[in-house]
Amino acid sequence: MSARRPPRSAAHELERYAGLFAARTSMMRSSAMRDLMAVTVRPEVISLAGGLPDTTTFDPALFARLTASLPTAEALQYGPSEGLRGVREAIAAVMAAEDMEVDADEVLVTTGGQQAIDLVTKALIDPGDVIIAEAPTYPGAVPTFCAYEANVIQIEMDADGMNIDVLEETLDALAAEGRRPKFIYTIPTFQNPAGVTMSLARRRRLVALARERELLVLEDNPYGMLRYEGERLATLRSLESPSGSSDENDFIIYTGTMSKILSPGVRVGWLTAPRPLLAKLILGKQSTDLCSSTLAQHFVAAYFASGDWRPYVDSLREVYHRRRDVILDALAEHLPAASWTHPQGGLFIWVTLPEYIGTTDLLARALAENVAFVPGEAAFADGRGRNSMRLNFSSAKDDDIREGVRRIGTIVAEQVELFETLTGTRASRAEPLTPGVADPAAGEALANVLELPRRAATEGRRSRKA
Numbered sequence: 001m002s003a004r005r006p007p008r009s010a011a012h013e014l015e016r017y018a019g020l021f022a023a024r025t026s027m028m029r030s031s032a033m034r035d036l037m038a039v040t041v042r043p044e045v046i047s048l049a050g051g052l053p054d055t056t057t058f059d060p061a062l063f064a065r066l067t068a069s070l071p072t073a074e075a076l077q078y079g080p081s082e083g084l085r086g087v088r089e090a091i092a093a094v095m096a097a098e099d100m101e102v103d104a105d106e107v108l109v110t111t112g113g114q115q116a117i118d119l120v121t122k123a124l125i126d127p128g129d130v131i132i133a134e135a136p137t138y139p140g141a142v143p144t145f146c147a148y149e150a151n152v153i154q155i156e157m158d159a160d161g162m163n164i165d166v167l168e169e170t171l172d173a174l175a176a177e178g179r180r181p182k183f184i185y186t187i188p189t190f191q192n193p194a195g196v197t198m199s200l201a202r203r204r205r206l207v208a209l210a211r212e213r214e215l216l217v218l219e220d221n222p223y224g225m226l227r228y229e230g231e232r233l234a235t236l237r238s239l240e241s242p243s244g245s246s247d248e249n250d251f252i253i254y255t256g257t258m259s260k261i262l263s264p265g266v267r268v269g270w271l272t273a274p275r276p277l278l279a280k281l282i283l284g285k286q287s288t289d290l291c292s293s294t295l296a297q298h299f300v301a302a303y304f305a306s307g308d309w310r311p312y313v314d315s316l317r318e319v320y321h322r323r324r325d326v327i328l329d330a331l332a333e334h335l336p337a338a339s340w341t342h343p344q345g346g347l348f349i350w351v352t353l354p355e356y357i358g359t360t361d362l363l364a365r366a367l368a369e370n371v372a373f374v375p376g377e378a379a380f381a382d383g384r385g386r387n388s389m390r391l392n393f394s395s396a397k398d399d400d401i402r403e404g405v406r407r408i409g410t411i412v413a414e415q416v417e418l419f420e421t422l423t424g425t426r427a428s429r430a431e432p433l434t435p436g437v438a439d440p441a442a443g444e445a446l447a448n449v450l451e452l453p454r455r456a457a458t459e460g461r462r463s464r465k466a
């Protein structure tokens with residue numbers, strides 16, 4: 001037997017490969033949620049961090065029946081890049097439930113909604129191209145936009161979603177420089193991470209703006225079916241194309257996912273897009289993974305063929321609605337110094353703390369108390385969001401949610417007390433959804449807490465220059 005090599009330091013290992021990395025890797029950022037998952041799988045940690053649906057609610061007997069029913073040879077075979085017919089039809093049915101008429105042929109099945117974001121960015125973005133997103137935006141989209149070296153401009157939101165006046169001003173300012181965004185990325189309904197929903201009036205204005213200025217909009221809608229109160233609002237996709245004809249759909253790229261209505265483990269999402277763009281996106285998918293898992297797609301097709309899928313979504317809605325109320329009550333009890341949003345659906349609440357509290361540092365303290373959240377900076381490409389955090393309320397049980405918020409409340413109270421003692425002033429509450437100014441040290445601080453590969457890439461660059 002050969003002798004075991006002594007372990008090398010991570011820095012040494014990196015140096016060996018540094019000269020090989022593509023320049024774009026220096027822009028790559030780690031997904032804060034993925035990093036946190038390594039910590040939050042520990043049973044003693046109460047995680048309010050991930051966006052995990054509660055998969056324990058899925059009936060194991062149904063799961064066993066469905067998997068036993070899959071056609072073995074076909075399920076184990078490659079499939080078409082566009083996706084299996086049965087899945088595309090199921091997707092058309094899901095979209096119809098949100099008043100969007102699409103033909104199954106217009107649907108591209110993707111490996112989760114995450115891949116839809118990746119494919120759109122891959123097809124449209126050259127280094128330096130502008131993407132407009134909300135402030136804050138989906139933390140999982142930030143690493144994608146960074147990997148393709150996009151220039152991400154984030155537009156403030158309030159309780160009615162993206163501020164369209166600010167968007168117009170930004171578009172004007174860009175136009176004055178001879179620039180235009182390649183696309184606008186928005187999660188209009190129960191936004192991740194802010195939990196707010198764009199009003200109907202703003203949706204109409206955004207669609208009109210897209211038409212007027214010929215701008216593509218990527219509408220990401222994983223949570224639309226998870227409404228706990230209020231009236232359903234038309235999607236941008238249905239506002240642009242009221243008759244359902246794809247010929248009218250010139251500017252909206254729409255993405256959805258099975259992750260929040262069935263299971264994230266199946267990794268089945270989808271997109272629809274204006275036809276010429278769809279053709280490019282299919283090419284992009286072929287180079288990425290040929291096709292999404294046929295095995296998983298057969299499971300999804302079998303699930304939708306087995307009966308009505310809506311009662312399960314109703315049952316999820318009931319569970320999450322209760323947990324949303326639990327977390328709102330717990331916040332009111334334990335975080336007097338904070339402000340937060342009031343989501344009418346979805347899985348997230350965005351909490352804004354006094355400006356002097358940095359949530360990246362706070363996370364280290366929180367993890368020592370066995371509770372986790374996503375620090376606000378993960379939702380910005382520009383280092384803002386340092387005094388905010390995203391809390392998820394779908395995956396922890398009610399008592400754990402209460403206890404997790406209590407622990408966060410205790411460590412926030414320590415910070416408030418420290419600040420008041422040191423400055424002799426009383427702290428004021430920050431308004432909800434104020435993104436704050438960028439902290440130049442923010443990226444490094446986050447890297448220190450979460451061991452991000454981004455540091456590795458920076459080190460790689462440095463040593464290449466040296």
Ligand SMILES: Cc1ncc(COP(=O)(O)O)c(C=O)c1O
Pocket residue numbers: 051111112113114115138140187192220222256257258259264267268269
């Ligand atoms: C806004 C948003 N988009 C896309 C995704 C990706 O989900 P998936 O790849 O599981 O479909 C998520 C997951 O949390 C999300 O919140």
